[in-house]
Amino acid sequence: GENVEQHPSTLSVQEGDSAVIKCTYSDSASNYFPWYKQELGKRPQLIIDIRSNVGEKKDQRIAVTLNKTAKHFSLHITETQPEDSAVYFCAAHPGGGGSQGNLIFGKGTKLSVKP
Amino acid sequence: ETGVTQTPRHLVMGMTNKKSLKCEQHLGHNAMYWYKQSAKKPLELMFVYNFKEQTENNSVPSRFSPECPNSSHLFLHLHTLQPEDSALYLCASSQATGSSGNTIYFGEGSWLTVV
Numbered sequence: 208g209e210n211v212e213q214h215p216s217t218l219s220v221q222e223g224d225s226a227v228i229k230c231t232y233s234d235s236a237s238n239y240f241p242w243y244k245q246e247l248g249k250r251p252q253l254i255i256d257i258r259s260n261v262g263e264k265k266d267q268r269i270a271v272t273l274n275k276t277a278k279h280f281s282l283h284i285t286e287t288q289p290e291d292s293a294v295y296f297c298a299a300h301p302g303g304g305g306s307q308g309n310l311i312f313g314k315g316t317k318l319s320v321k322p
Numbered sequence: 323e324t325g326v327t328q329t330p331r332h333l334v335m336g337m338t339n340k341k342s343l344k345c346e347q348h349l350g351h352n353a354m355y356w357y358k359q360s361a362k363k364p365l366e367l368m369f370v371y372n373f374k375e376q377t378e379n380n381s382v383p384s385r386f387s388p389e390c391p392n393s394s395h396l397f398l399h400l401h402t403l404q405p406e407d408s409a410l411y412l413c414a415s416s417q418a419t420g421s422s423g424n425t426i427y428f429g430e431g432s433w434l435t436v437v
Contacts, residue, residue: 241425250412250428251365296365300424309355309378310426312365 209234209301213313221321226287228316230297231279239300240273240280241310246293254295255282287320294318325349326429328413334435335403343398343432345413352418354396355426356388360409371396372418403436410434 210233220226232240241256257264257271257280264271268287273280284291297313326347335341347354356368370378371390385407387399396413413429 239424243428250430252428253425256425294364309367309370310424315364 209237209299209311211297211299211311211313213297213316215316216314217317217319219319219321220287222287222289224287226284226291226318226320228282228295228297228318229279230281230299230313231277232299232311233278234299234301235275235278237278237299237301240271241298241300242271242282243296243298243312244293245296245315251296284318287318289320289322292318292320325427326413326415328411328429328432330432331430332433332435334437335400336437337403337405339403340399340401342400343411343413343434345396345398345429347394347396347413347415347427347429349415349427351415351427352393353416353424354390354393355414355416356386356396356398357412357414357428358409359412359431365412369398400434403434405436408435 213230218226238259242254243251244254245251255266255269255271257273262273268285270283294315294317296315298310300310329344353372355370358366358368367380368382369388374390385402389397410431410433412431414426416424416426
């Protein structure tokens with residue numbers, strides 16, 4: 208089955224700097240890759256996603272890149288702000304039907320943005 | 323945002339108690355999920371229901387018993403739990419399992435403490 212590895216587990220940056228979180232996946236049939244942000248004490252919320260037919264997607268200060276050949280995808284946050292501090296989870300959708308069609312999550316990255 | 327609501331938000335129970343967690347989604351989705359979130363395994367899938375049918379039981383101990391009476395409601399019945407079961411239990415929903423772009427929407431979670 209699908210396996211998702213996420214790095215780093217913790218990341219500390221200075222306000223205004225960029226942050227990059229990387230994930231790799233094992234199932235070449237995976238076709239959908241969302242990123243979730245979970246602030247302390249709150250639920251995970253979708254912030255951006257990318258499908259396998261696209262190499263890059265951007266939404267204001269957030270961008271995601273996908274390299275299907277290497278089976279890795281990354282989250283890029285530019286001009287970081289203290290409110291970006293949270294745990295970020297990547298996930299991969301295996302692409303199969305039925306019980307195989309559930310998102311597989313990485314273990315999360317705790318991002319701290321220092322003012 | 324009240325698409326997926328969970329009650330209670332906090333629960334303290336003894337190891338001999340029986341309690342239930344409730345989840346309701348107002349998004350017209352057909353799939354519902356229970357996740358366990360703890361420090362050791364950040365987002366651990368427990369159960370999946372698709373069109374009211376259980377499609378996945380991720381080797382969850384029988385002291386956790388799910389119930390899905392309809393596509394909008396999901397319960398997690400708890401009995402004779404162990405202290406290591408203390409965690410945040412997240413309910414989630416999506417359009418259906420097995421489809422590409424299967425964005426999952428999470429509830430706020432139920433914080434469970436077993437004493």
